[in-house]
Amino acid sequence: MNGPTKKIVYSWDANVFLAHFKQEENKKEYLSAISAIYDEVERGSVELLVSVIVVAEMLDLINDPRMSDEFQRLLKRPNVRLMDVTPHIARKTAELRWKWKSRDESHIDEPRNIKTPDVIIIATAAHCGASVLHTFENKYDKHSGTPLVSNLKITKPILVSGQKVFPGLT
Amino acid sequence: MRFFVDTAQRGSDLMAIHKNAEDGLISFRLIGAEVDDGCVRVSDLSNCMAKIHGCLKHVERCITGTSPSLQYVIKKMHVGSPADCELFAKTPKRKNDIRKSVSTLLLTTIASLAAGDNGSLDARLDYEALKSFQEFPKVARPAEERSSRRLIVGVHEINPTYFVTIDEALSIEESSYGSISGSLERIDVHKSPQFSLFPRPIGSPSVRCYFGDEMLGQITDALKTKSHVTVYGKKDYIQGRLHPLRVKVDSVEIHQNDQIPSFASFAGCLKDIEGDSVDLIRKIRNEWPD
Numbered sequence: 168m169n170g171p172t173k174k175i176v177y178s179w180d181a182n183v184f185l186a187h188f189k190q191e192e193n194k195k196e197y198l199s200a201i202s203a204i205y206d207e208v209e210r211g212s213v214e215l216l217v218s219v220i221v222v223a224e225m226l227d228l229i230n231d232p233r234m235s236d237e238f239q240r241l242l243k244r245p246n247v248r249l250m251d252v253t254p255h256i257a258r259k260t261a262e263l264r265w266k267w268k269s270r271d272e273s274h275i276d277e278p279r280n281i282k283t284p285d286v287i288i289i290a291t292a293a294h295c296g297a298s299v300l301h302t303f304e305n306k307y308d309k310h311s312g313t314p315l316v317s318n319l320k321i322t323k324p325i326l327v328s329g330q331k332v333f334p335g336l337t
Numbered sequence: 338m339r340f341f342v343d344t345a346q347r348g349s350d351l352m353a354i355h356k357n358a359e360d361g362l363i364s365f366r367l368i369g370a371e372v373d374d375g376c377v378r379v380s381d382l383s384n385c386m387a388k389i390h391g392c393l394k395h396v397e398r399c400i401t402g403t404s405p406s407l408q409y410v411i412k413k414m415h416v417g418s419p420a421d422c423e424l425f426a427k428t429p430k431r432k433n434d435i436r437k438s439v440s441t442l443l444l445t446t447i448a449s450l451a452a453g454d455n456g457s458l459d460a461r462l463d464y465e466a467l468k469s470f471q472e473f474p475k476v477a478r479p480a481e482e483r484s485s486r487r488l489i490v491g492v493h494e495i496n497p498t499y500f501v502t503i504d505e506a507l508s509i510e511e512s513s514y515g516s517i518s519g520s521l522e523r524i525d526v527h528k529s530p531q532f533s534l535f536p537r538p539i540g541s542p543s544v545r546c547y548f549g550d551e552m553l554g555q556i557t558d559a560l561k562t563k564s565h566v567t568v569y570g571k572k573d574y575i576q577g578r579l580h581p582l583r584v585k586v587d588s589v590e591i592h593q594n595d596q597i598p599s600f601a602s603f604a605g606c607l608k609d610i611e612g613d614s615v616d617l618i619r620k621i622r623n624e625w626p627d
Contacts, residue, residue, distance in 0.1 A: 174538060185614035187600070188607040194614070205600040214537055224621050234606060241600065243518075243592040245565040248537045251515035255574070280627040295579060296538070303615045 175327055176248075177204055178216040178292035180302035181224040183324055194303065200324045204301075207326075208246045215247045218291040220284045222249065250291050259290035259317065266315055293317035299327060361426035361436030362412065363443065365389060367476065368419040368487040377420040377486075381476050385488065386422060388473035393424070395466035396446075397439045399459075402540060407436060419487075444491045446470060453498045455506040456577065463542030464507075464575075464582050471503045509573045509582070517544060517584060518567040518592075521559050532556055534568060536580050546570075548586040555589060565592045 186194045187201045207213040222242065229235050242249050250256075260283065267281045285304070292300040293316070300307075301324040311321040367385055369377040390409060397405040412425040426436040442459055449457050450470065458467070474495040477488035488495045519536035522543070530550060533543040546568055548556060559566050567590045572581035610617065 176538060180618070182614040182618045185607065185617060188603050188605070189610060189614055190605040190608060191614055202601065202604075209600065224618055227621055228607065228610060228617060237598050238603070240597055241603065243565070243567070244597050245518075245520070245592075245594070246537065249516070249518065249567075251513075251517075253515065253572075253574070254511050254513050282622040282625045282627075284622045284625060304619075305615075 174212070174214050176214045176216055176295070176297045177208075177327075178218075178288070178295070178297035178300045179221065179324075180288055180300065180304065181221040182303045183301050184221070184225055185228065186303060197303075197324045200326045203326045204324065208244065211246050213246070216292060216295050216297050217242060217247060217249050218288045219249060219251055220287045220291075224284070248295070250295055252287055252291070253294075256287065256290050256294050259294055260286045263290055263315070263317060270315070289316050289319060289321075293319045299325075301325075361407075361440055362423055363389065363393065363409075363425075363440055364421070364423045364491060366419050366421050366487075366489040368489075370485045372485075375418040377416070377418065381486065382416070382420050382422075385473065385476050386424075388469070388475075389490070390424065392466075392469040392473045393426075393439060393443060395469045396443050396462070397435065399461045399463055399466045399542065400435060400438050400442060402535075407439065444493070447490050447493050447495075447499070450499045450502045450506075451493045451496050453502050455502045458506060458577075460578070461540065461542060464545055466542075467503065467507055471500075471507060474499065505576070507575060510576045512571055512573045514569075514571055516567050516569045517572065517580065518565065519544070521556065521564065521566050524556060524560055526553065532560070534566070534584070541580055542578070544580050545583040546586050547583065548589070552586065552589060555591065559589070559591045562591075562593075565594070566590060567592070 183201060187198060187205075190198065204213065205215070208215045222239070225238060226235050229238055241247075252260075263286045264281060264283070267286070288302075289300065289307075297319065299320045299322055302321060303323060307316065307321040310316050312318055365385070367377045367382055369375045369381070393407070393409065394405040397407055407429060408427045409424045410427060411422065413421070413423040415421040426439065428434065428436075442462075446458060446462065447470070449455070462470075474488050474490075477486050477495045478500055479497050517534065517536055519534040519541075521532055521534055523533040525531050529547050530553060531545055531547045534546050535541065535543050558564075568584055568586045569589070570587040571585040573583050573585075575582045612620075
């Protein structure tokens with residue numbers, strides 16, 4: 168069928184933006200991948216999905232009117248999709264939090280609760296059909312692709328599309 | 338090849354759908370009302386044919402994302418009681434041959450609606466396209482005057498379930514205020530001023546945006562410069578769709594690509610903030626209650 172071409176859609180957690188903005192030494196192996204992904208966004212070959220929650224957190228940390236304005240303009244690129252918390256995403260968020268809270272005892276070593284902003288970001292990525300959610304938050308790793316995170320793939324930033332940049336090989 | 342089967346044969350008629358679709362052929366049968374001794378009124382036939390043709394055009398537009406280009410000819414026609422008609426899509430000269438895709442999508446959508454299944458409607462069908470599925474079989478709507486008229490498209494009779502399902506699919510499930518971005522196309526100022534917004538991801542159905550007269554200049558400028566825009570307002574959603582069906586626009590923001598900073602220019606801009614990025618974000622999130 169001659170349908171529209173499906174592009175890779177990356178979704179970024181706030182800590183991915185922040186790692187680039189801080190050029191963190193301890194995440195050096197991922198910084199090239201982050202830049203390469205955004206290069207592809209600028210070229211229009213992939214899309215980047217950003218929850219408004221991420222914007223709120225980044226603006227909180229930036230705390231500078233001029234830079235805040237610059238950051239918001241960065242998100243106005245056509246291939247960057249800024250996503251509101253829609254009623255559907257709100258419902259999905261609640262559903263995922265219930266699932267998280269009602270897990271069986273095999274997850275006793277983990278906190279029973281997951282914070283609402285974390286789940287909004289996951290629910291947004293899942294609802295909008297993101298190919299992968301990139302985050303440096305370790306607690307999601309073992310749940311990637313499971314119903315607990317709405318079957319969403321969650322990884323540290325890795326370029327999927329061009330396969331040019333891998334952490335550790337840059 | 339036979340195109341019309343008795344309605345009792347409905348059920349697993351997908352094979353027949355695909356056979357018809359392969360030929361780019363759409364057939365329909367119209368059966369007149371008892372009051373006309375089963376004969377079909379000319380106005381009903383011409384109206385029905387025009388609306389099926391319109392529906393085909395919408396389906397094609399939703400598949401390709403561009404203006405429809407397929408031309409249809411009447412391959413066979415039998416007027417009387419009942420009236421049978423075959424519309425055939427001519428082979429396109431230059432573009433990819435999408436005739437099969439168009440006729441398949443039309444017929445499978447009709448099949449889903451007649452079976453009461455609006456959950457499997459193709460996500461590419463936008464509001465205008467769904468509206469055309471509501472419009473073309475109006476001649477056979479039970480509530481209408483002379484309601485004994487019947488319409489069969491391909492192998493599927495337009496039944497009462499069809500109308501219930503399409504009405505449900507087009508009813509607003511919920512509304513919320515917010516924003517949506519995309520490229521602005523097709524301004525229409527004939528009745529309520531409106532434009533079509535094509536949001537990401539590419540291929541998403543267009544969103545119909547209604548705006549006030551005072552925004553016309555701004556919106557025309559955005560169209561001329563093919564700008565990416567963000568609209569703010571009341572968004573109405575129908576079931577199972579990522580994007581709203583329509584937006585009542587309160588304001589519109591036009592983005593100029595040349596004013597967007599590069600990502601590289603942000604590298605190191607927050608170097609002075611102490612702490613690890615994960616911990617800094619976690620600290621903000623931990624302010625939320627459990």
